[in-house]
Amino acid sequence: MGRVEQAEIERTLNMGVGMVAVVAPDHADATVALLTGRGVPAWVLGTIGSAPTDGRSAPGIVTLDGSHRA
Secondary structure (H helix, E strand, C coil): CCCCCHHHHHHHCCCCCCCCCCCCHHHHHHHHHHHHHCCCCCCCCCEEEECCCCCCCCCCCEEEECCCCC
């Protein structure tokens, strides 16, 4: 209702994500299966990569590419 862009909301709020488990990409599917099998809602939130060197972020900072599930 406030006409705030989704990207801005996701930068500002945690969007209901209570915990994030960072695992190797080849373990993501097994991790999601294990958690959901135990009744813990889980999904792949995104991927982590090096931040672009565009002058807006410091070296060594990582970015999360992806979005929360609807």
